[in-house]
Every structure is written in C-alpha cells, then in structure tokens.
Amino acid sequence: MQEFEIKKKELDFRTKEAFKTLRTNIEFSGENTKVICITSAMPNEGKSSISFELAQSFAIAGKKTILIDADLRKSVMRTHYRRGNVKYGFTHYLVGKKSFEEVLCRTDTPNFFMVFAGPTPPNPSELLGAERFSKLIAELREEYDFVIIDTPPVGSVIDASIVSKSTDGVVVVLSSGAVSYQFARKIKEQLDTAGARVLGVVLNKFDLSGKSYYGKYYGKYYGKYYGNYENQEGTEKTAAGSAEK
Numbered sequence: 001m002q003e004f005e006i007k008k009k010e011l012d013f014r015t016k017e018a019f020k021t022l023r024t025n026i027e028f029s030g031e032n033t034k035v036i037c038i039t040s041a042m043p044n045e046g047k048s049s050i051s052f053e054l055a056q057s058f059a060i061a062g063k064k065t066i067l068i069d070a071d072l073r074k075s076v077m078r079t080h081y082r083r084g085n086v087k088y089g090f091t092h093y094l095v096g097k098k099s100f101e102e103v104l105c106r107t108d109t110p111n112f113f114m115v116f117a118g119p120t121p122p123n124p125s126e127l128l129g130a131e132r133f134s135k136l137i138a139e140l141r142e143e144y145d146f147v148i149i150d151t152p153p154v155g156s157v158i159d160a161s162i163v164s165k166s167t168d169g170v171v172v173v174l175s176s177g178a179v180s181y182q183f184a185r186k187i188k189e190q191l192d193t194a195g196a197r198v199l200g201v202v203l204n205k206f207d208l209s210g211k212s213y214y215g216k217y218y219g220k221y222y223g224k225y226y227g228n229y230e231n232q233e234g235t236e237k238t239a240a241g242s243a244e245k
C-alpha cells in the first residue's frame, strides 16, 4: 500500500455545511447506496473537487471510504490534493500490471483511502467496461462503507455511463449557468439509458455574492442566522455576512 499526505485546505462554514447535507442526503438514499459515481454534463463543473470533499467528509464522519479517480483521461487529483510520492495508479491495476493493494493509497485522514488515475491509457472506456473493473467494485463494496468514483463528463465521453453500471447511484454536478436545461435533461436521459440511478444534482459555482435574485435572498437569510458563527470560527467573512449590510 502507498501512503500520502493530503494538502490541507480549510473550507468555509457554508461549504462544510453543504457537504454535510450532501453526505446526509446520500446516507438517506438507502442502505444499499454505497458505491457512488460523480459526474457532470461538461468539463470543469467541479466533479473532482466535490468527489474529494465528499469522500473526505464521509471518512471524517467515521465511515471507511475510498475515492477512486476514474477520470483516466485527465486526472487532476494528484497535483491538487497530494503531498508525497505516489508511483502507481488505477490504470496500472486495470491493465493488470499491479495488484489493487499496490495502487491503493492510505491518506493521513483516518478511514480515507484513495486511488489515483495513473498514466492515460489508449482505451479508457474499454478498461472501465472490463470485468476486472466491475469485479473490483463488487469487492470494495464488501470492504468499505462508501466508494466514491470520480469520472469524466457525460457530455464528452462515454466513461461515466459505463462506470455508473457498477454503482448504486450517480450524483450529477452542474455548474450554475453553464449548462442549459435541455442539455441537463439530455444528460439525465443518457444516464437513464445506461441503466444508472441518478440520485440527484449538486448545483456548483453558484453565485452568492448578492448580484442575482437568489444570491440576495439566501445571502440575507443565512447571513442573518449563521453569519455570527462564521465569524466566531475565524473563517473569512463570506458573501452571507456582507449581504446583511
């Protein structure tokens, strides 16, 4: 097993609360909702960030959790979150060069394990559609409380639809204002056709600065009731706090 230290990043109060809510919603999706695929419609909507924070949030809550970076085409996990040397990734396992134990990483957060993507293979969809992948997921289901799988966007490549077949549910990350309603519906249809169970949508990169109607409304609401807690915690004064002025 490999080991690495997570680059620590302190989240603000509201973001932490949002992850707790997401975690709780998943926990209440059913006893058998353990293997979760995170995807989006387009690139850059925040899948990897949300996969990482969600997985870490489960681990901190005492659940044995593994995060698999199955975006074999463009992995950012390694550079964003890791300190220390990790030699082998998921591709090494999928092509049969290494055992799962050899590509697995223990992190310095208790209960939190990770597998990085590894080198980009010429045939990512094939590797993710192979029996070696689905068998592994079946084994991990027995060993871990939660398995979170980060994937490429559904609107770009087929990988997430393939991965979703081995999972209990899919969370779709949509970046606020980036995707049309029609396109989002198409993505949902594509996942339905693949036989995926869409658990829900995370609206990411939402503007809470007070410029938009919703920004104003929620900014005021949360600012009034929770603004003081943020300040007590020593976190930055957020849009919620400033919207009260």
Ligand SMILES: Nc1ncnc2c1ncn2[C@@H]1O[C@H](COP(=O)(O)OP(=O)(O)OP(=O)(O)O)[C@@H](O)[C@H]1O
Pocket (backbone or CB within 6 Å): 040, 042, 043, 044, 045, 046, 047, 048, 049, 050, 071, 074, 076, 152, 153, 204, 205, 206
């Ligand atoms: N809520 C947010 N607010 C501000 N920036 C964000 C937020 N979520 C993600 N980002 C930023 O957006 C960029 C893309 O995020 P991330 O890599 O998580 O997206 P992705 O959907 O995994 O992208 P890709 O499709 O390239 O894999 C990163 O720079 C990240 O820091």
Ligand SMILES: [Mg+2]
Pocket (backbone or CB within 6 Å): 047, 048, 049, 071, 074, 076, 150, 151
């Ligand atoms: Mg990503």
